[in-house]
Amino acid sequence: MSEAISVLAAALGDGSVEVVDLTHTLDPDFPVIVLPPEFGQCARFRMEEVSAYDGRGPAWKWHNISMNEHTGTHFDAPIHWVSGRDVANGAVDEIDPAMFVGPVVVIDCSEGAASDDDFELTPEIIAAWEAEHGPIPANSWVLMRTDWSKRRGAEYLNMADDGPHSPGPTPAAIEMLLARDIRGFGTETVGTDAGQGAHYTPPYPAHYLLHGAGKFGLQCLSNLDRLPATGAMLIAPPLKIKGGTGSPLRVLALVPGKTGSGE
Amino acid sequence: MTDKLLPPKKKNPQLRQRVPTLPPAMRSRAALGLTAAAARGEFSLQHCEDCGAVQYPPRDACSSCLSVKLSWRETGRQGKLIAETRIHASPDPYYRERLPWRSGLVRLDAGPTVLCHLHGDVGRGDTLRMDLKLDKAGQGAMIALPVERTPDMADDPQLRSLTADPKHRRILITDIRSPMTRPLIDGLLAAGAAHVFVGQSESWRRGSDHEAIAALDKVSVVQLDVTDASSVQRLAAEIGGKTDILINTARFVRPGGVLGADTVFAREEFETNALGLMRLAQAFGPGMASRTADGVNSAVALVNLLSVHALSADPHYGAFSASQSAALSISQTLRSEFRSSGLRVINVFTGPTDDEWHQPLPPPKVPPKALAKSVLTALGEGLEDVFCGDVAKDLQERWRKDAKVLERELTGGGA
16 A cells, blocks of 8 residues: 555656645635525635734734635535434544545536526436446545636626526436435535525435435535546545534645656 | 815825824813713703803803802804904914914803804804814814805815815715615715715625616725725725725624524624724724825714614614624724824714614614715714714613613613
8 A cells, every 4th residue: 555655656746646726715705605694694704913023923924714614615514404414423523534535526517507507417417427437436526517616706606686596416416426325516606506506306405415415515616627527536624623514625636647657 | 255165186295294283182171061062063051050150161160159060051052253363373283284263252142252263254243153063182162153054154164174074075985785875975975075985895796786886976886895804904005095084884783682692693793893993993094094184185084883772782682782882982992092183083873774674673763864964964064973863862862861771771671
């Protein structure tokens, strides 16, 4: 096994394996999910200067930061949703750390999402993907690429009078992924569910079904266009928050490089 | 007639900006009654409870019967100018820069003769209307005004030094989402404001009227979130040097008491309503305080909107009331900190506002237009504490009478 690690180290060194950052910058102005105002809201990321090489701390600069567990690029643990409240080891501090490093496949929905804000990931699309790339391996992350992360400002949440409009999976698509026994599902949008996901049965199928089955979620991902459909490795360890339902995190992918002898 | 105040020319960047100075600020404790009346826009003098004599200047014992039972009461404003003088030389740094300065003796119909500032439109022998206003030192000062309004009356330099008139000034309104922002913009522009900057938080979450506001002449929408220090500092770096009046309309309110409510909304209320004011004052205050003598469009006021329940809690809005008390307390410290500059901190208190967060409450509720009007009155009259609407006025009176009685009434039960 130590041989595998030295091979990986060498591949990282010579560029035959590259590291891709799938994370948005934690910025006070980065959009968070907006719920009806009578509900509790997701806190925005905030940063307060404690000292900056000044009278408050002459040789050092540091900040207090605050946010929700679900602010920015973040991980959803099973206990985030009511369906997963009784899942064993369902909080971020309890999840087996082996779950935080694993294979990832990417289903490219960017073309459909470009022309339809409410584009749906359906079982047909998954079947077509499998016809091309083979069955989705068990215990792998499945990411839905929409290029939504390239949107800025009001276009990102895409709020309208009848709620947000952004792409996501149908309940049947999530059922199909669960039948493959995936590790988790990730998106570029503000949630794993479609903007109009409240109107499916069950409402918010990705949250409801995935977390009920003890699976994980990743959202607000970026740079998914830099991942291959198969063959990449995802590194996504949430902060070890006691009883945490999720966590902002740095999501990295190891992908085959353009140079070197990795292939 | 008053000369019409013209828009200021662009500043000559080679000239040193005029440094803020204050008129003499020393007063006896008794004389602070004039200041308190001026802050609220009242005209009050001491009345002897024993012999009825009206006193001026304020004192500790009656000038006719030596009784110490003197009480402040609203007094008739009518008077007659019996002598006037135009001062051409003064050793006082504040007045030296503003010469010539007119002052005069007015015999009040109520009795005493007072020495006061004179509006340009009053002359010897005129019957006139007295007003008590806060001067740059934050002390009550009397000015004699014409009985009937005259054209461009507010442009009189002596009167303008006692007000925070928006004419030709540049104003920042901090939150475009407040329902009072639109009527406030309209009112300020009608009052001759040179420009209105309107803060918009979370531009990724646009409101339906934001585009219409951005399209208005002399109005710019700028990025500002009072809960985010970096956002406040960024905007202050951009327009802090040309913000003459800052009106903080940012507010977060959720119904609920203390036991049943969570601390998440309470934190948001404190972040926006109390700490937001602190962030704004820290970022914009020093720049504004340095520009309080900067000509026609000098910096003049920071306006804060508060619930009247800052004085005594509404248990149905428990955490919100607490955030309002905190904001009131912060505004008092700011008054102290801005005192040496003459920058005024104005608090406009309101009862329940007619908005989505006060839906189940019965009228009277304060409509956004009325609140905007109170802000304009506060600026135009140079007030420091304004109570908007019947509920706020009533609560304030009961609070002044006996804060404990009011608390007992608001907290339920009993008669």
